[in-house]
Amino acid sequence: MSDKAVGVFRSLRFFNYRIWAAGAIVSNIGTWMQRTAQDWLVLTSLTRHSASAVSIVMSLQFGPQLLLLPVSGYAADHLDRRKLLMFTQAAQGALALGLGVMTIAGIVQLWHVYLFAFLFGCATALDAPVRQTFVSELVGDTELPNAVALNSTSFNLARMVGPAVAGFVIASVDTGWAFVLNGFSFAAVLLSLCFMRKHELRSAPRARRTRGGFAAGFRYVWARPDLKATLIMLFLIGTFGLNFAIYISTMAVSVFHVDASRYGALSSMMAIGTVTGAFASAHASRPRFRSLLISSAVFGLGCAAAAVAPTYWTFGAALVVTGIATLTFLTTTNSLMQLSTEPAMRGRVMAIRLAVTLGGTPLGAPIVGWVADHAGPRWAILVGAASGLAAAVVAARALAAERGRDKSADAARAEE
Secondary structure, three states: OOHHHHHHOHHHHOHHHHHHHHHHHHHHHHHHHHHHHHHHHHHHHHOOOOHHHHHHHHHHHHOHHHHOHHHHHHHHHHOOHHHHHHHHHHHHHHHHHHHHHHHHOOOOOHHHHHHHHHHHHHHHHHHHHHHHHHHHHHHOOOOHHHHHHHHHHHHHHHHHHHHHHHHHHHHHOOHHHHHHHHHHHHHHHHHHHHOOOHHHOOOOOOOOOOOOHHHHHHHHHHOOHHHHHHHHHHHHHHHHOOOHHHHHHHHHHHHOOOOHHHHHHHHHHHHHHHHHHHHHHHHOOOOOHHHHHHHHHHHHHHHHHHHHOOOHHHHHHHHHHHHHHHHHHHHHHHHHHHHOOOHHHHHHHHHHHHHHHHHOHHHHHHHHHHHHHHOOHHHHHHHHHHHHHHHHHHHHHHHHHHHHHHHHHHHHHHHO
16 A cells, blocks of 8 residues: 555554444445435425425434534533443434334324434434544544544545435335434444443543533634634535535436436435545645635535536536535534644534534525525525635635734734
């Protein structure tokens, strides 16, 4: 293996990270199977191609990121992350199995999907900040950017496989079996957590249990111009841009009129881009704020190209470009915010990041869904394009302000 390849995969030197990555890839494939099957079930079986219903599912699934923010951030900073992950992963697996059994039995209704989406979202809200900060315990801060990027690579490799497998399962047997397979996939993560070498975990300092710990996270972020700018960008793109469940499903059904397998292939096409972006991020040694400006601008332009794509294949090509930009943007924000944050504050800061990124879905998804239902899917994607370009403006202003502060500091030193 070349030195370049070794550099990209350098976090795999750590035993705990290797078995974590092995369990994660299996579980991630199941997660993408469920997401694809869930949208297809709502769009084609439980409604008459209602993008608004899909947006409600998204809102219920991602809304708990904001609703449970005080609890999730506190848990990530104060509790044993490995044990908490075992609980949240088991809960998600049980919920997936429950929805699968109801779907196979033919008794599932739309409100059932809404309920399971909300419960799944609650489990994910507790899981996500813990899972992201747990990576530093596996590899340490030095290799954190590489490990974060490899996690994203795993998630997006699964995004290539999961939707395609889900499309095959839906067409061959039943939608419910995609949920059942996802439920069983969580066993891989649980086994990896059980077999970790506990003495090799690099436990970070735990935050002291004091009153106002939750508010301290917000005060910490508010005092940091770089973190504030990053969160504003995440809000814009997360709320109005990362609604690909709506974009892809409505374009597949209403514009290109394809079946379940070709619908799943569209998600896999986007994953080609996200995997490419993940590998590029894994190779980079340090994340830079300038990457946020470039990736958000490319995200906006990629969404615009997808909105005007005349054919199924040109739409897929635009998704590849958008996928590269999406993954670069999200991975860079993750690494920048973790590395620039005090270890004892990371859980709360990452919980805020996730709440801003995904918690805006209850606001953005219904708007995008309404636009798709009343003006058409192409106009809905243009909403995402506008969010990317607006985020690029925020990044440009933040970089200009940082240069201004640097010049002022240099001038002050020169006068001393």
